[in-house]
Amino acid sequence: MARRTVAVASASGLHARPAKLFVQAAMGVPAAVTIRAGDKAVPAKSMLGVLSLGAVHGTEVTLEADGPGAEESLDTLAALLARDLDAEDSSHA
Amino acid sequence: MRDDLLDPRAVLLHESAADRDAAVRRCGRALVEIGAVAESYVEAMLERERTISTYVGEGVAIPHGTAAAKEDVERDAICVVRFPGGVDWDGEQVTLCVGIAAKGNGHIPLLAELAEILLDPDRARTLREATEVSQILKELT
Numbered sequence: 500m501a502r503r504t505v506a507v508a509s510a511s512g513l514h515a516r517p518a519k520l521f522v523q524a525a526m527g528v529p530a531a532v533t534i535r536a537g538d539k540a541v542p543a544k545s546m547l548g549v550l551s552l553g554a555v556h557g558t559e560v561t562l563e564a565d566g567p568g569a570e571e572s573l574d575t576l577a578a579l580l581a582r583d584l585d586a587e588d589s590s591h592a
Numbered sequence: 593m594r595d596d597l598l599d600p601r602a603v604l605l606h607e608s609a610a611d612r613d614a615a616v617r618r619c620g621r622a623l624v625e626i627g628a629v630a631e632s633y634v635e636a637m638l639e640r641e642r643t644i645s646t647y648v649g650e651g652v653a654i655p656h657g658t659a660a661a662k663e664d665v666e667r668d669a670i671c672v673v674r675f676p677g678g679v680d681w682d683g684e685q686v687t688l689c690v691g692i693a694a695k696g697n698g699h700i701p702l703l704a705e706l707a708e709i710l711l712d713p714d715r716a717r718t719l720r721e722a723t724e725v726s727q728i729l730k731e732l733t
Contacts, residue, residue, distance in 0.1 A: 510659070511659065511694075511697065512697055512700050514700055514703050514704075515646070515654070515656060515692075516640070516643075516644055519644050519645070519646075520644070545649075546648045546649055547648055547649050547650065547707045547710050547711050548707070548711065549707075550648060550703055550704060550706070550707035551704050551707035551708045551711060552704065553700050553701055553703070553704030554700075555697045555700055556697070585659045586659075
């Protein structure tokens with residue numbers, strides 16, 4: 500099992516737009532990734548699952564995946580979580 | 593969870609909307625009417641929706657403004673607007689909108705709770721088919 504632990508960088512946490520972008524990215528990577536916050540783990544492709552984590556700015560989440568493409572998949576998603584997606588939003592508004 | 597986020601006056605269960613933009617405007621109006629947001633927030637909700645759909649699944653969308661529109665928020669609040677006839681949402685069918693006005697992170701536990709409810713098909717149906725304000729308040733607060 501490959502793992503990455505990363506703190507959610509988006510100012511508004513992992514919900515709304517940042518959550519949507521994360522879920523879309525999870526659908527695009529080869530591995531089936533699980534995202535965990537505390538003792539709760541959900542599929543990264545599930546918008547409702549991700550929202551149910553209630554992750555705010557700074558919450559540490561762990562991404563897990565197995566099998567082919569696991570490492571690259573985790574790298575892609577961890578990099579996304581480490582960016583402030585809200586700030587990028589403001590700059591385009 | 594904070595129970596001051598959902599004003600019963602912002603629970604509207606028998607609305608109709610011709611399209612997604614009309615539905616978002618109705619949600620924005622509900623937030624304006626309870627004094628949670630300035631009028632300009634409604635445009636920001638439409639802008640957000642055009643950038644990225646706020647559809648979350650189970651026939652539910654969660655319209656909200658752009659990050660830049662936070663200054664239009666007077667206080668954190670949500671509204672619950674039900675469209676029994678359904679609204680086409682970029683190919684998805686939406687029957688319930690949970691509109692969000694948030695300055696900070698106060699609404700995130702509520703969103704997490706909403707997601708939790710929607711992950712349970714029976715509770716999701718109860719929410720989508722609610723005809724009494726009390727049913728919504730009971731599920732969400």
